[in-house]
Amino acid sequence: MQGVVWDLTLLLCGTIAAVFLYVRGASRTRAEQAEVQPRAYRIRLALLLVLVLVGLPVSVVTLAGMPRNESGAGGEIVTVTGGQWYWNLDREQVPAGVPVEFRVTSVDVNHGIGLYDPELRLLGQTQAMPGYVNHLRHTFHQPGTYRLLCLEYCGLAHHGMVAELTVVAR
Template structure:
């Protein structure tokens, strides 16, 4: 099962669960109940929820920040300057070597775009926002040679789906394949 299928199934499960909760609330809305015990239970549940989120969320946040992909690029990285515009990408180079870090400096001339790099199987390997007035830096080291597609990841107008370009990653030693 692909990650996409899994997230689709999880989304459906969450939608069904939410629908069930709403239906239950709607069906029981007419019944009279004493307020105090309900409130006590709800406050206890809220406290558990809060501390559960703190206990799980805090370590998860620290751990995820540690592996965030937006770390500073090492010196000597291959640099690609990329500019998004309605509706095309402008790259100052389209050939990079695998196994060495590539720093993408990404910006936009008009509206927000999403700079998404996809491998030959259609898997998203890295992404960053392309924003007017800012240059965002994305560092990625390709570990597989091939032709990667760059697609816009954020709806930016009528021809958003046409915002595509390619970048070629060559194996160390200069052969591509």
């Protein structure tokens, strides 16, 4: 998937660069505004239609697969405290098949906590903020070693903020 996104990014960057070069070349020839305006408005309308017709389905399809917070109450509770530069979990194991509620806070600056599966796919995220407790709920369906990584740059050793959580079969 990331390869496709990279190819699309290159294609779009190339298209934008080509448009810039075309506009730069075309700017050397002079024309009256009233003469070129209707055509420019037609192009603008066509681009808007393309954005709506392409952007809307792409948004619907891609957002459906995005991780989101589960709702509900009950289940296992994991208290997570972030600090420069560590995650402190009050337990290291949770059972599979049960909703888990992460209660997340920070002792110093804002951190972002990302919950990753064993293949490092993002399952959910929330902010770790001093003075607040944010809630992230997730039900683990597969046993394994999951990771919690900081998602918000918080200083020199931000990259080292990695904690592991073991999900065990019930």
